[in-house]
Amino acid sequence: MSRRNLLAAALIAPLALLVALSFLAPLGATLWRAVEDGAVSTALPRTAAMLRAWDGEGLPPEEVHGELLRELRAAQEDQSIGPVLARLNFEETGLRSMLLQAARAAPRLAQPLSRSLPELDPRWGDPAFWRLLKRSATGWTPLYLLRSLDLRIGAEGVERTPAGEAVFLRLFARSFEISLVVTLLCALVAYPVAYGLATMPPAWATAGIVLVLVPFWTSILVRTAAWFIILQREGPINAALLALGLVDQPLTMIFTRFAVYVAMVHVLLPFAILPLYGVMKRIPPEYMRAAASLGAPPWRRFLRVYLPLTMPGVAAGSVMVFMLAVGFYITPALVGGSGDQMVSYFIAFFTNTTINWGMAAALATLLMAMTGAFVALARAFVPGLGAGAARG
Amino acid sequence: MTAHAPRRATPSGRLLLNAATGLVLLFLVAPILVVFPLSLSSGELLVLPPPGWSLRWYEDFFTSRRWLSATWNSFVVGGWTMALATTLGTLAAIGIHLGRFRGKAALVAVLSLPIVTPVIVTAIALYFALALVGLGSTLTGLVLAHTVLATPYVLLTVLASLQTFDATLLRAAASLGAGPATAFRRVMLPMIAPGVATGAIFAFATSFDELVVALFVAGPQQFTLPRQMFAGLREFLSPTIAAAAVLLIALSAILLALSEFARARARARGIG
Numbered sequence A: 001m002s003r004r005n006l007l008a009a010a011l012i013a014p015l016a017l018l019v020a021l022s023f024l025a026p027l028g029a030t031l032w033r034a035v036e037d038g039a040v041s042t043a044l045p046r047t048a049a050m051l052r053a054w055d056g057e058g059l060p061p062e063e064v065h066g067e068l069l070r071e072l073r074a075a076q077e078d079q080s081i082g083p084v085l086a087r088l089n090f091e092e093t094g095l096r097s098m099l100l101q102a103a104r105a106a107p108r109l110a111q112p113l114s115r116s117l118p119e120l121d122p123r124w125g126d127p128a129f130w131r132l133l134k135r136s137a138t139g140w141t142p143l144y145l146l147r148s149l150d151l152r153i154g155a156e157g158v159e160r161t162p163a164g165e166a167v168f169l170r171l172f173a174r175s176f177e178i179s180l181v182v183t184l185l186c187a188l189v190a191y192p193v194a195y196g197l198a199t200m201p202p203a204w205a206t207a208g209i210v211l212v213l214v215p216f217w218t219s220i221l222v223r224t225a226a227w228f229i230i231l232q233r234e235g236p237i238n239a240a241l242l243a244l245g246l247v248d249q250p251l252t253m254i255f256t257r258f259a260v261y262v263a264m265v266h267v268l269l270p271f272a273i274l275p276l277y278g279v280m281k282r283i284p285p286e287y288m289r290a291a292a293s294l295g296a297p298p299w300r301r302f303l304r305v306y307l308p309l310t311m312p313g314v315a316a317g318s319v320m321v322f323m324l325a326v327g328f329y330i331t332p333a334l335v336g337g338s339g340d341q342m343v344s345y346f347i348a349f350f351t352n353t354t355i356n357w358g359m360a361a362a363l364a365t366l367l368m369a370m371t372g373a374f375v376a377l378a379r380a381f382v383p384g385l386g387a388g389a390a391r392g
Numbered sequence B: 001m002t003a004h005a006p007r008r009a010t011p012s013g014r015l016l017l018n019a020a021t022g023l024v025l026l027f028l029v030a031p032i033l034v035v036f037p038l039s040l041s042s043g044e045l046l047v048l049p050p051p052g053w054s055l056r057w058y059e060d061f062f063t064s065r066r067w068l069s070a071t072w073n074s075f076v077v078g079g080w081t082m083a084l085a086t087t088l089g090t091l092a093a094i095g096i097h098l099g100r101f102r103g104k105a106a107l108v109a110v111l112s113l114p115i116v117t118p119v120i121v122t123a124i125a126l127y128f129a130l131a132l133v134g135l136g137s138t139l140t141g142l143v144l145a146h147t148v149l150a151t152p153y154v155l156l157t158v159l160a161s162l163q164t165f166d167a168t169l170l171r172a173a174a175s176l177g178a179g180p181a182t183a184f185r186r187v188m189l190p191m192i193a194p195g196v197a198t199g200a201i202f203a204f205a206t207s208f209d210e211l212v213v214a215l216f217v218a219g220p221q222q223f224t225l226p227r228q229m230f231a232g233l234r235e236f237l238s239p240t241i242a243a244a245a246v247l248l249i250a251l252s253a254i255l256l257a258l259s260e261f262a263r264a265r266a267r268a269r270g271i272g
Helices: A003-033 A041-042 A045-053 A062-077 A082-091 A093-109 A113-120 A129-137 A141-150 A166-199 A202-217 A220-230 A237-242 A259-279 A286-291 A298-326 A329-336 A345-351 A357-381 B013-040 B056-063 B067-097 B104-110 B121-130 B138-161 B168-175 B180-208 B213-218 B223-234 B239-271
Strands: A152-153 A157-160
Touching: A003 A259, A003 A357, A003 B067, A003 B104, A003 B121, A003 B138, A041 A045, A045 A062, A045 A129, A062 A093, A062 A141, A082 A093, A082 A129, A082 A357, A093 A113, A093 A202, A093 B104, A129 A237, A141 A152, A152 A202, A152 B168, A152 B180, A166 A202, A166 A298, A166 A345, A166 A357, A202 A259, A202 B013, A202 B239, A220 A237, A220 A329, A220 B013, A220 B121, A220 B180, A220 B223, A220 B239, A298 B121, A329 A345, A329 B121, A329 B223, A345 A357, A345 B013, A345 B121, A345 B213, A357 B121, B013 B239, B056 B067, B056 B239, B067 B104, B067 B138, B067 B180, B067 B223, B104 B138, B121 B138, B121 B213, B138 B180, B168 B180, B180 B223, B180 B239, B213 B223, B223 B239
Parallel strands: none
Antiparallel strands: A152 A157
């Protein structure tokens, strides 16, 4: 390596190390957590080993029953049984109480256990339960990723989750829909504004751009909080509408999809205006004059010359807006209702509330895949699109 | 006046366009402006117009232990993040600029990944990782997390300012007898200083405004201003939140002015 490159490597190394250790490694660990499945093999190691050795046909041998009960009781005594119960109950509701019941009853159960256990609960005699247990002892599972797509492992392989429990595809569709609507609204609003600013006298344009930059620099939380206050039942908008006699009853705006759209468009609009304004400023006026001198009427000049020239600005802004919108958490969480929450909300929910980290990681993985696929698609179709170009 | 239109746009068309532009700009700033009178209200409720005027909510802010400690935490975390992100980002940008190797674009893309990754994903990844190494619910952990988020901005702004930097200047400095360190300090650094400053301001702003990562990584002892505001919005909607919002807006305006100042300096440098 040349001295020059040695110096370059030394300068880049600290940041590369930070990104590798504090970003890529945690990210990789999160992806792994989406398929990691160590609860059973950690708390019930010997049973797990026996299950792995079992061929999965019919019921496992008697000694597996015995070992399972022994280890369950031991885990219950040193209070390490929680993760196992949570893991198994997540895959099939009701297994928690069934296993606890068996652990409690273990000393009183007659031999052979393969006969007395099913008397306690018929599911013990069901080969499907034992196959589920065997699957959970392998160390990794597609369960969380499948569940995030409303799929599960049934008797005949992968099947759809019953309609009552299927929520995630709808969640992804909703996140996609909200992001798409916000992106379209931003593009539609940003276009005339950017055009207006780009064609104003410079002093006015500068003032206008400052008015775009101030909210751009103001924290998302502050802006969302402002909307949270404004859209309240007793808030300024309702007060004004009531005072003007336009409505008799205050309108319900907070905790609705409408509030989510208004606040998200407000937060993301500068990302659409700024790149578009930059592109419009750089279009030489001669182009439009040339089109006019060739006899093109205004609408045609716009459609055939101006719009194609400004499309890169529209695309750059829209990609940025969509990418940010898909991952939104704070704004829908504060001003939206329960039916307006996006994927991020459920990632937070599974991380903090139900402590189901497998599901949190699986949803995060899919959200990242969705964002990545979108950026890759956008790059393929819009040449010259750089990441992170809009801020700064 | 309308440099882009072939003929002057019809007055009514222009009027319509100006009106539409004005309305959207109003939409952009109105929510920020509405917070000001609300923060100065003498009443307990967030209503407009306020029943009377007072500074009681600012007094509440500046006498509340929770808000003050959140402010302090925000400045500490923001300051450390700025220092770390600016150092690491600037060094790496110079390294990438100086190096003669392939795949620079890919390297920059990888180093900027935290910008394009959904924040919630970064947040839970860091939540798990910091807990694992014993840095969960610590200011150090929060600084580390914010540095990860903020450094790409420094990297990109400094790289942009390096692109206009003329490498022959370094050779000229060397031919005049300057060692590499002197050439860097006396020639390169002054030229890229505005870019570094912009990146530093952006790094501070990124940390100061950041909430999602703080939600996961910070414990009650590490509440930052946005985190405290979020808790306030969830629990009890008092005008103190509006006062806090006004203070955050004021700080954002200062940061914006600083960054525009740095940009103007950069432009002057570029021409002169």
